[in-house]
Amino acid sequence: GDEDVLIIEYGEEGPGDVGRFASVTHPDIGIITGLAPAHLNSYPTLKAAGADIFSLEEYVGAENLYVNKDSEAANDFIKEKHNTYDSSKTLGWKISDIKIDFGKTSFVMKKDNQVMKLESELMGRHQVGPLAFAAALARKLGLDYKQVKKGISKTTAFDHRMQPRKLAGAWIIDDTYNGNIDGMKAGLRLLNELPGKRKIYVTPGLVDQGIETERVHLDLGQAIASAKPDKVVLMYNSTTRFIQNGLDIGNYKGKVQIEHYPLDFYANLEHIIASGDIVMMQNDWTDNYG
Numbered sequence: 585g586d587e588d589v590l591i592i593e594y595g596e597e598g599p600g601d602v603g604r605f606a607s608v609t610h611p612d613i614g615i616i617t618g619l620a621p622a623h624l625n626s627y628p629t630l631k632a633a634g635a636d637i638f639s640l641e642e643y644v645g646a647e648n649l650y651v652n653k654d655s656e657a658a659n660d661f662i663k664e665k666h667n668t669y670d671s672s673k674t675l676g677w678k679i680s681d682i683k684i685d686f687g688k689t690s691f692v693m694k695k696d697n698q699v700m701k702l703e704s705e706l707m708g709r710h711q712v713g714p715l716a717f718a719a720a721l722a723r724k725l726g727l728d729y730k731q732v733k734k735g736i737s738k739t740t741a742f743d744h745r746m747q748p749r750k751l752a753g754a755w756i757i758d759d760t761y762n763g764n765i766d767g768m769k770a771g772l773r774l775l776n777e778l779p780g781k782r783k784i785y786v787t788p789g790l791v792d793q794g795i796e797t798e799r800v801h802l803d804l805g806q807a808i809a810s811a812k813p814d815k816v817v818l819m820y821n822s823t824t825r826f827i828q829n830g831l832d833i834g835n836y837k838g839k840v841q842i843e844h845y846p847l848d849f850y851a852n853l854e855h856i857i858a859s860g861d862i863v864m865m866q867n868d869w870t871d872n873y874g
Contacts, residue, residue, distance in 0.1 A: 588725075589725060592605075592609050592611070594606075594640075596633075596636060596637065597626055598626035598627065599626070599627060599632065599636055600636065601636065602636050602637055602639050602640055603636075603639050603642070603643075606639075606640060606642075606643035606644075607643070610643070611640070611643060611644055612644065612648060613644060613648050613649075613650070613721075614640040614641065614643070614644040614648060614649045614650065615649075615650045615717070616637060616638065616640065616649070616650070616651045616652060616655075616658060617652050617655070617714055618652050618654075618655035618657075618658055618766055619633065619634050619637060619655055619657040619658040619661070620655070620657055620764035620765050620766040620767070621633075621764060621765055621790075621793050621794075621796045621800050622764045622792055622793075625792050625794050626792075627794070628794075628795075629795070629796075630657060630796060631660075634657065634658070634660065634661050635661075637661075638661045641663075641666075646663060646665035646666055647665055647667070648667075649666050649667065650666075650667045650668070650669060650717065650721075651666050651667070651668050651669075652668075652669060652670065652713055652714065652717075653668045653669065653670040653713075654670045654671055654710065654713045655766060656766070657766075669713055669714075669716070669717040669720075670713045671709060671710075671712040671713040671716070674693075674713070674716045674717045674720045675717070675720035675721065675724060676695050676720075677693040677694065677695040677700075677716065677719075677720050678693070678694050678695070679691055679692070679693055679712060679716050680692050680694070682709060682712055684707065684708060684709060684774070684777055684778070685707075685778075686707070686748050686755055686778065687705055687707060687748045688703060688704070688705060688707070689703070689704050689705075689706055689707055689708065689709075689711050689712065689715070690702065690703040690704070691712050691715075691716065693716055693719060693720070698729075700719060700729055700732060700733065701733070702715070702716075702719060702732070702733055702736045702737075703736065703737055704736050704737065704739045704740075705737075705738075705739060705740040705741065706739050706740065706741060706746070707741070707746050707748060707757070707774060708746060708770055708771070708773070708774040709770075709773065709774070709777070710766075710767075710770035710773070710774075715736060715739065718735075718736070719732045719735075719736055722735065742761070743758075743761070744758050744759065744760045744761035744868075745759060745761050746758075746759045746771065746774070747759070751853065751854055751857065752854045752857055752858070752859065753858065753859025753860065753861075754857040754858065754859060754860065754861035754862065754863060755778075755780070755861070755862045755863070756853070756863045756865065757771070757774070757775070757862065757863065757864045757865065758865055759771050759864065759865060759866045759867070760865050760866065760867060760868045761868065762867065762868070763790055763866055763867035764790065765790065765800050765803060765804060765807075767866075768787070768790070768804055768807065768866050768867070769807050771864055771866050772785070772807050772808060772810070772811040772864070773811070774864070775811055775813060775862060775864040776810075776811040776812065778862055780860060780861060780862035781858070781859075781860030781861060782814045782815070782858065782860065782861045782862075783811075783812075783813040783814050783815075783861070783862050783864070784813060784814065784815045784816075784817065784857070784861060784862070784863045784864070785808055785811070785813040785815070785816050785817070785863075785864050785866075786816075786817040786819070786849075786863060786864065786865040786866070787804075787817075787818065787819065787827075787865070787866045787867055788818070788819035788820075788821055788823075788846070788867060788868065788869035789801055789804065789818075789819075789821065789823035789824065789826075789827055789867065789869070790804070790823070790867055791867075791869065797823065797826070798826050801823045801826030801827050801830060802826055802827075802829055802830040802833065803830065804826075804827055804830055805826065805827040805828065805829060805830015805831040805832075805833065805834060805836075806830045806831075806833055806834040807830075807834075808827070808830070808831060808834070808836065809830070809831050809833075809834025809835060809836035810834060812836075812837075812838065813838060813864070814838050814839070815838055815839045815840075815841065816831065816836070816838060816839070816840045816841070817841045817843055817849065818840065818841070818842050818843065819843050819846045819849075819869060820842050820843060820844045821869055824842065828840070846869075
């Protein structure tokens with residue numbers, strides 16, 4: 585009850601959720617970090633999900649709504665009075681010198697004669713926009729550079745969310761907690777950017793895509809093809825054929841392995857990798873999905 589700032593994350597799952605959350609918590613500032621197909625077994629379309637998320641404006645006002653422009657789908661809902669941020673600029677700060685490495689992302693922010701050199705333990709260019717916005721908003725709310733730098737330095741991956749670890753001389757990037765197509769593409773861009781002797785991409789695909797299932801997985805297959813991993817491992821399920829079709833459309837030339845026994849694959853992972861490999865594992869497919 586004595587907080588200066590209280591941050592609440594809304595976890596919407598169906599129509600009207602955002603309005604119910606906002607009517608209870610009375611936010612002063614609204615931040616939309618992205619929009620992608622998710623929970624489409626509850627929302628009839630992505631447009632309906634976007635309308636629900638952007639209903640936050642009714643409670644904070646357009647001038648207090650901040651939207652991540654790096655999210656392609658979110659751009660369709662941005663209005664002139666909305667504030668935006670991305671990996672190049674935020675709240676008057678310009679972002680430069682972005683560097684990505686295993687377990688580390690660094691960048692520089694400049695505004696007038698002010699400079700902030702920041703480093704996070706989060707991985708990937710898709711992290712830069714939200715991190716920089718958090719830093720800029722923190723300065724606006726009264727924190728100084730040292731406080732912001734210290735706070736950003738403590739940001740690290742949650743378990744199974746773009747979490748790097750070493751195994752048998754290889755890097756495993758565990759992003760299996762959950763996913764959406766934007767997150768999958770971000771992981772693939774990261775895999776493409778990181779240096780490695782051999783790159784392996786592992787996924788079962790995405791759940792809760794509703795009427796977007798085929799389109800999203802065709803898109804995923806083409807995104808995988810664009811990232812050009814040396815090997816793709818697909819955990820067999822109802823979406824596998826769509827991903828394969830996307831790989832074909834993207835003219836993927838690497839090796840594709842269809843795995844019918846995911847637990848055996850993960851249990852024996854250390855025996856199929858070598859030093860210098862990078863393995864990107866994205867999303868999970870729990871037993872309640874067919």
